Amino acid sequence: MIPYGRQHITQADVDAVVEVLRSDFLTQGPAVPRFEQAVAGHCGAAHAVAVNSATSALHIACLALDLGPGDLLWTSPVTFVASANCGLYCGADVDFVDIDPRTYNLSAGALAQKLAAAERAGRLPKIVVPVHLTGQSCDMAAIHELSKRYGFRIIEDASHAVGGRYRGEPVGNCRYSDITVFSFHPVKIITTAEGGMALTQDAALAARMEMLRSHGITRDAAKMTRMDGPWYYEQQLLGFNYRLTDLQAALGLSQMLRLDEYVARRHEIAARYDALLADLPVTTPWQHPDGYSAFHLYVIRVEEGAENERRRRVFEGLRARGIGVNVHYIPVHTQPYYEQLGFVPGDFPVAEDYYAEAISLPMYPAMTEADQDRVVAALGEALGEAGT
Known part of the structure; x- marks a missing residue:
């Protein structure tokens, strides 16, 4: 994994x-x-x-x-x-x-x-x-x-x-x-x-x-x-x-002592992801020119189909191939505890649209190019299985 x-x-x-x-x-x-x-x-x-x-x-x-x-x-x-x-x-x-x-x-x-x-x-x-x-x-x-x-x-x-x-x-x-x-x-x-x-x-x-x-x-x-x-x-x-x-x-x-080195390595991984994913039907992270991200996460978006199940199928397909993807984050206002405080789905639609499509791909300094190639290959296969 x-x-x-x-x-x-x-x-x-x-x-x-x-x-x-x-x-x-x-x-x-x-x-x-x-x-x-x-x-x-x-x-x-x-x-x-x-x-x-x-x-x-x-x-x-x-x-x-x-x-x-x-x-x-x-x-x-x-x-x-x-x-x-x-x-x-x-x-x-x-x-x-x-x-x-x-x-x-x-x-x-x-x-x-x-x-x-x-x-x-x-x-x-x-x-x-x-x-x-x-x-x-x-x-x-x-x-x-x-x-x-x-x-x-x-x-x-x-x-x-x-x-x-x-x-x-x-x-x-x-x-x-x-x-x-x-x-x-x-x-x-x-x-x-x-x-x-x-x-x-x-x-x-x-x-x-x-x-x-x-x-x-x-x-x-x-x-x-x-x-x-x-x-x-x-x-x-x-x-x-x-x-x-x-x-x-x-x-x-x-x-x-290695903080700057770690962040620079994360940028290298992110840039390589950007290039490798260019031909796949996903949205890669947009970076504002005012900032230099620490790139803790690399989040892609998988456009949902009409049945709102496509992201889940891609996620499960990646996990089945040994790729430990995650989702960051479930909108807080949709958590049961916060629903008890009066929040309901639909309160923050942009956040909810993001959540419906987001998948965090592996990202860490010791990740190799071979690891990254494996992630991208698995993503392509999972996207193909999920359909368009």
Whole structure:
């Protein structure tokens, strides 16, 4: 089976983790701040807060921005559920903005229309979470301009996009957002096994997120209400145990040394897919000239027939041939939990049209040309079996 994605672990990665295993600190040691500094430095962000998952990073980002009951968070329907769930964790309400039909990201035009209607209704969002699907940045400059007009805060869900660029600058520099979140899950661009990070230019937001990831506790005497002795600490917020271990940080720090190499390799694979698929009846990914995608995913679209079964037949045909394709993502508003909140099929038609046709082909740095040739051959056969 050729998987749709997989980690790439080198001997240097193994050695980095073993070094920590033999050290005095397995957690809450020096490796985590070094990893944070490496990612922040790469992106041009002033602060980085490492946590145990991107979901945790989204959660503490929302809390740092004071999202709570009565507030509203908007995000894309085409994302992993965490991009929306983070709002529910805070007791806020969640809604969605339909996607752009070419980039598959949250549409800045649809956002503008929805904001105008929300202003008239007196129900504007407190936070908007643009999701950089597949590693391609949303139109952040346009979204940022809307935030200045309508007063919402921005969390970039860049879980797919570490190593990507927007308008010539690294994703994660927070030029157009309050906080940016990365994921280091094994199928992402670099990995810490599980792990995530929140980046910001705002020192106060960073300090708040640092406390929230560690039970809401501070040991900084300057921030305490009293001092009973050198052992003393204070819980000042209701926080969580969202810490990243030094073992994971050591792996991430080692992987950061190859980040640019990994993204460049993904671009080579994507360009080769573009050429190999040119004569097949599929839609290949469109790349906006403002961005340089991290290419976490390579998503094709298979036009549906009248019976709406063609994508499923192609998907099953690929799996039967040992090609581990996947679908990213089932629109969040169609999930049973969200249907219980009042969402119904048809609410976001562009997202639903995308979902009906999308297949993620295998994409990872160690993929060989022979692997890719096998994927394309299998796709051609599966398309032929599915009919036109």
